[in-house]
Amino acid sequence: MNGLLWYSTRATGEVALLFLTGVVVLGVLSAVRFGGRRVPRFVIAGMHRNLTLAGLGFLAVHAGTAILDSYAPIDLADAVVPFASAYRPIWLGLGTVAFDTLLILTVTSLLRTRIGVRRWRVLHWSAYACWVTAFVHALGTGSDVRVPVFLLLAGVCGAVVLAVVAWRIAAPGPRRRGLRAGAALTALIVLVFVIGWSADGPLRPGWAKRAGTPARTPDSAGR
Amino acid sequence: MTVPWRLRLNPILCTGHALCAELLPEVIVLDEWGYPILSPVPDELLSLARRAVADCPTLALAIEPAP
Amino acid sequence: MTAPATAPSERRLLAGYHALGRPAGLRDHRARYGALPSLGPEPGERAGTRLIGLLDEAGLTGRGGGAFPTGRKLRSVAESGRSPVVVVNAAEGEPLSGKDRLLLAVAPHLVLDGAVLAASALRARRIAVCVHSAESAAQVESALAERGPVRSVAVRVVRVPGRYVASEETALVNHLSGREAKPAFTPPRPFERGVGGRPTLVANAETYAHIALIARYGPRWFRACGTPDAPGTALFTVSGAVLRPGVIEAPLGTSVAGLLRMAGGPAEQLQAILTGGYGGAWLPIRRARTPATPAAFAAAGAALGPGIIVALPARVCGVAESARIMRWLADETAGQCGPCTFGLPAIAEDLAALADGRAGETVWRRLHGRLSAVAGRGACRHPDGAVRFATSALRVFGPHLAAHRHPGNCPAAQGPGLLPTRGGR
Structure with a gap:
């Protein structure tokens, strides 16, 4: 039973990463006004929304199974309050941050007409940060980081998001050079940081210990 | 047929994403620059009109009872 | 009292x-x-x-x-x-x-x-x-x-x-x-x-x-002065081809001709009056007896606006003048609303094509379509005023437009512009 839960946590996490990547892609497609006669824009907008809701569903299972499972010491509070966990506090905490951000983004989007489009848009910029946080969490907490299939998944997701971000920065529209340059610079810094950190951290042997996995999990103690 | 609802556009917010015209081609046509031109909303299209209002990326549309 | x-x-x-x-x-x-x-x-x-x-x-x-x-x-x-x-x-x-x-x-x-x-x-x-x-x-x-x-x-x-x-x-x-x-x-x-x-x-x-x-x-x-519908006096800024351009005060209901007289009278032969300013409308000179009230002006296709009266002399080409003013109006958009930001420059371009004799039947039809597509679709009345101005130009200078069928047929269009579009303040 425990094994099932633990594997569910890992699987749903990976699926959620895939979904969030899809959400970011669709969001950027909306922003750069992709679509028209063959792919109506309201379809893109609808998929963006539905994929987010589906992703939230996977994340609920992801967090729920992690809590129920007794292999790692994660409790209910850790799903909402970041950086308080006994298990890989920083890297798990990033997942919590991403989850909370996603919740806020979803709620504010559903209440968009109430809060006004300007505030909504400012908030929605954090979607990019949300994705990066979730990505780092996946690498930092994931148990499968050095499994080729996971590496492929992460690599593809990363490349796709990078591509659409570049598309958005270069997309036609109001010039706003400063904003575009700032976005490009930020993206570059984040990219360099994530690559450097992954190479030095999760991709090297011995990461689990350095990441803050307790030496004896309650489960193994009982055995 | 009664036409008790109408759409109202805030032209400052509208940036011509044109989702509304895709959803409601019977009521909303686009001018040559891609900005919507609105007509009254017949009853049977009310739910689509509400969706157009909710889905507008810049929240430039509103629906209100016709005066 | x-x-x-x-x-x-x-x-x-x-x-x-x-x-x-x-x-x-x-x-x-x-x-x-x-x-x-x-x-x-x-x-x-x-x-x-x-x-x-x-x-x-x-x-x-x-x-x-x-x-x-x-x-x-x-x-x-x-x-x-x-x-x-x-x-x-x-x-x-x-x-x-x-x-x-x-x-x-x-x-x-x-x-x-x-x-x-x-x-x-x-x-x-x-x-x-x-x-x-x-x-x-x-x-x-x-x-x-x-x-x-x-x-x-x-x-x-x-x-x-x-x-x-x-x-x-x-x-x-x-x-x-x-x-x-x-x-x-x-x-x-x-x-x-x-x-x-x-x-x-x-x-x-x-x-x-x-x-x-x-x-x-x-x-x-x-x-005690003015008309029952439009009582009192108003200030009028009269300019163009009059002998004493400037600001005058006159009872509402005074005819356009009367206002011109108060500004010294025409300095030369006139063909039209610009009423209400650049967001206003042209009035042909034969209607100079129209009384200056909002209702009478509107009925004559003119606009009282803030009391602006400009006398356009016969020697000047009204089409070329209008095209220039339309360009200015397009440049003065706040750039907030799509129909105004894109529509006014498009209309200005069509009017310029008409003035230069580059306009065929398609430009004509397109211009009429654009004029009816833009009005009433901005947050403010700027596009409405610009459309009213352009529409009145087509109406009032319509007979003269025949001379603009071919480039160079209207020598007056080559002259320098009369109405100020940047100066004046």
Whole structure:
């Protein structure tokens, strides 16, 4: 039973990463006004929304199974309050941050007409940060980081998001050079940081210990 | 047929994403620059009109009872 | 109430200036008009009641171009029940108008009287006088210094950028609230939510000057000239091919020909009159007997606007002139609304093609389609005014357009432009 839960946590996490990547892609497609006669824009907008809701569903299972499972010491509070966990506090905490951000983004989007489009848009910029946080969490907490299939998944997701971000920065529209340059610079810094950190951290042997996995999990103690 | 609802556009917010015209081609046509031109909303299209209002990326549309 | 001998019926706002021959200081002003009557609400009385009653009876309408009944506007502001902000609009973004600048230069105390009357009647605590030029600002400041502090009302002079749409009332409200001086989407209109969220009375400088006189001499005196529909006098800025271009005061209902005569008469043969400014409309010279009232002008396809009359001589090509002005109007868009941002330049391009003889049947049809597609689709009335102007050009200069079938067929079109599009201020 425990094994099932633990594997569910890992699987749903990976699926959620895939979904969030899809959400970011669709969001950027909306922003750069992709679509028209063959792919109506309201379809893109609808998929963006539905994929987010589906992703939230996977994340609920992801967090729920992690809590129920007794292999790692994660409790209910850790799903909402970041950086308080006994298990890989920083890297798990990033997942919590991403989850909370996603919740806020979803709620504010559903209440968009109430809060006004300007505030909504400012908030929605954090979607990019949300994705990066979730990505780092996946690498930092994931148990499968050095499994080729996971590496492929992460690599593809990363490349796709990078591509659409570049598309958005270069997309036609109001010039706003400063904003575009700032976005490009930020993206570059984040990219360099994530690559450097992954190479030095999760991709090297011995990461689990350095990441803050307790030496004896309650489960193994009982055995 | 009664036409008790109408759409109202805030032209400052509208940036011509044109989702509304895709959803409601019977009521909303686009001018040559891609900005919507609105007509009254017949009853049977009310739910689509509400969706157009909710889905507008810049929240430039509103629906209100016709005066 | 009786009209004093010093206020002849035909000249009211400018009577002092014409009698003195120089701008009126506070002492001149008091000597001519006496002290400011008190119309503030009595204890228990609803704000604005007495002044609104006088204005309703007088039939005063706004002189900034909208011709909206001033009494009704004050009532809308008063009904909010909150202390409003009173805004004097003397920003005059229209390059062909000079009347508000003149009024502030020669009779600033009349304008300030009106604003103070409105403020005390509505229990406002703030008055903002909006001007464009440093010169006007200095004139108002020195008039304010002469008067000393106004009891319980803070008056400030605010300079407004010179853009055409910056003097639109919602743009003024934005400017006074610390935002960019661009028009806003309405509702809420300024009387509901204006400067700093307060209900706001925005009226033209000349309108306040009329309020100052109505409060002193009464509605019946006000109605003694003008027409029953459009009572009172108005200031007109007359320019173009007249012998004495400038600002004149005339009773509403005076014919266009009469206004031209008051400005010295035509300097040469005329073909048309531009009425209401660049957002106004052309009137063919054969209709020069049209009386200058909002309704009569509208019926003739013209626009009274803020009292702008420009005489276009016969030697000038109206099509080329209109194309140039349309280009200017397109450049003056605030760039906020798509139909205006893209529509006006497109219309300007089509008019230029017509003027240059490059326009075929397709351009003609496209231009008509564009004119009907753009009107009424902006947040403010700028696109509507521009479309009205272009439409009137096609109508009034229609017969002459035949000469523009081929390039170079209208030699007059090659000449330099007559109407100012950048200067004038």
